[in-house]
Amino acid sequence: MISEKVIERFITQINPSILGYQTICNFVIRNDMLEKDFLERISLVGDIHYQFYVMGGVEGFVMMVNEGSEERSNYC
Amino acid sequence: MLKSLQPFILGVTIQSCNDHKIANRLTITDYYIMKQLVGNPRMEILEIGKNTSISPRTARRRLDKMIDRYHILEFTTLPNPHAMKGQIVFFLSVKVERTMYDEVLTKIFGQLHNHIILSIMTYDQEKQTIGLNLASEGVFKIESIRSQIRSPIGVKEANVFLPTKIQ
Numbered sequence: 206m207i208s209e210k211v212i213e214r215f216i217t218q219i220n221p222s223i224l225g226y227q228t229i230c231n232f233v234i235r236n237d238m239l240e241k242d243f244l245e246r247i248s249l250v251g252d253i254h255y256q257f258y259v260m261g262g263v264e265g266f267v268m269m270v271n272e273g274s275e276e277r278s279n280y281c
Numbered sequence: 282m283l284k285s286l287q288p289f290i291l292g293v294t295i296q297s298c299n300d301h302k303i304a305n306r307l308t309i310t311d312y313y314i315m316k317q318l319v320g321n322p323r324m325e326i327l328e329i330g331k332n333t334s335i336s337p338r339t340a341r342r343r344l345d346k347m348i349d350r351y352h353i354l355e356f357t358t359l360p361n362p363h364a365m366k367g368q369i370v371f372f373l374s375v376k377v378e379r380t381m382y383d384e385v386l387t388k389i390f391g392q393l394h395n396h397i398i399l400s401i402m403t404y405d406q407e408k409q410t411i412g413l414n415l416a417s418e419g420v421f422k423i424e425s426i427r428s429q430i431r432s433p434i435g436v437k438e439a440n441v442f443l444p445t446k447i448q
Contacts, residue, residue, distance in 0.1 A: 212361070218355040233293070258445045
């Protein structure tokens with residue numbers, strides 16, 4: 206499966222709270238109307254853990270948010 | 282932020298991380314071990330020990346503690362949906378009753394023993410969501426798996442997503 210690229214890569218997942226993150230937000234959104242710079246703006250609020258694209262113009266991402274980011278989120 | 286996103290949102294879940302007490306129990310060596318494993322999730326104990334200047338036995342002990350006792354480390358794979366020829370890769374998001382999380386998880390493993398499980402994400406501190414990356418030969422089989430997973434007591438929702446790319 207590795208040589209056939211079925212498994213793209215192996216991943217180590219770390220509990221975000223031990224890295225100082227306080228909130229995990231999972232979003233499923235329609236991406237066909239989304240502004241291109243959206244992900245850049247959203248990175249002001251937190252770090253995108255991973256992102257996935259789904260059939261039908263749908264996109265999802267998991268974002269980890271630090272303490273104090275709530276205020277910055279008002280500007281997004 | 283949510284306001285500006287509202288017209289596009291199909292679903293959102295917000296979980297709080299409340300395991301900060303565990304962070305106080307970790308040492309700098311634990312973080313070094315994690316850093317090694319983020320760089321190479323398949324790194325051998327011997328190499329971890331060598332790179333962090335500890336014995337392999339200590340590396341093993343600390344790793345066991347982080348995985349089995351504190352549940353802060355998990356290992357998984359990232360599948361490539363395009364490379365699965367003859368198989369459809371799909372993601373199954375299962376929402377469960379918090380009090381029945383472990384019981385539902387065991388049941389799911391039992392129900393899926395004949396299917397291809399690419400990865401499983403049990404990593405939810407709130408114990409409300411189980412994520413499964415599966416592969417199946419056809420769309421009708423996918424729906425059959427979904428309804429099978431949906432049926433046990435303790436399962437609130439089971440939703441299927443067909444990913445085209447994960448990054």
